[in-house]
Amino acid sequence: MARAKEFDKEAAVDAAIGAFREHGFEGTSTGMLVDAMRIGRQSLYDTFGDKWQLYRAAVERYAAGETEAHIAALRSGASALDGIRAMLARVVQTAGQSCLGIGSICEFGQSRPDLSALHQAADRRLKRAATERIIEAQAVGEIDRALSAVAVADFLFASVAAIRIAARGGADRAHLQSLSEMTLRAMT
Amino acid sequence: MARAKEFDKEAAVDAAIGAFREHGFEGTSTGMLVDAMRIGRQSLYDTFGDKWQLYRAAVERYAAGETEAHIAALRSGASALDGIRAMLARVVQTAGQSCLGIGSICEFGQSRPDLSALHQAADRRLKRAATERIIEAQAVGEIDRALSAVAVADFLFASVAAIRIAARGGADRAHLQSLSEMTLRAMT
């Protein structure tokens, strides 16, 4: 055996997430990453390969955490609709920090298949969970039965993106709250 | 007097818009701009100052054109609601190209006041026009009178952003169509 790593890999990725979400991939230099992650330059390259692979690792970890939080909120409510409300409330509350997922999609669109694959995987997981909860809500009449549950789930996460972009553009809490109310209105 | 400019400044900015909307500010090099705009490197610096000023000019012109198109669509319909439908239909149809406004907000957030000022100006103009039309629609009962017209306008443009991001993320026409229908559902 030999010397053990001094830093925590996941904590380092979290720090990278913080840098990338604020400045994007192109706007974040390796110097900024080294500073933010508090590790040596070589450790970065040894551990993650290169800047792009680190970015992918950051997007993947961010997506996993965000997906988990969304699903936990969805399941938290007493009723299914309460779960959806809780999810939107969390989005409004945390909208002060920009979303790495949206930033990544805006910056690269469909031009990097390896990145798109990460987004699609998170998206599927998220929409499956939401669709289940929406069907539940429809069963008890909390959400209009005439609507396609999948279409409602699509709309729900499109609205999450809308709220986050509005926040990034400078909208205040009250405006975001209003957007989330309109979102709920569309489905009930 | 002396030689007149050979290239059309506005056409050059349009070409810059094409480059910036696809790759963002940081992702677009001056070399790419010179190629896209079909002008000499020196002409670019003589005419626009530097890369950032060119970017601002691009965002400004893009915002002006997009605002104009949205307002024209809003006013095109026989009824006010038809105008809103027309606007959303145009957004769905043109969602194949990424939006420079959204890209710009995602990339820079509130960190560049000169950029934020451009966005705010376009936003105000757009929301004023939309609010007028929404009030009109409420008067004839096409849109729920219980809603705040301003909140509906906010939601409408948030939904435009949502549709465009969904498209950038790979959603097909049918999905975007469904999002626009849900948007209309929230206000009627």
Place this chain on the structure above:
DNA sequence: CCATTTCTGGACTGAACAGTCAAAAAGGAA
């Protein structure tokens, strides 16, 4: 046709960039 200005193209500059190297330091196993 001359003076003036602009366009073009390429060469250039200093800074910032992503990524590498090699020596020093640190841990565990014998």
Place this chain on the structure above:
DNA sequence: TTCCTTTTTGACTGTTCAGTCCAGAAATGG
């Protein structure tokens, strides 16, 4: 301790970047 392996550190490399400079060609109006 000694030896081997890995991490760390900071200096280093070649490239690309934004922006400048220059010289010649082209176009306009006096």
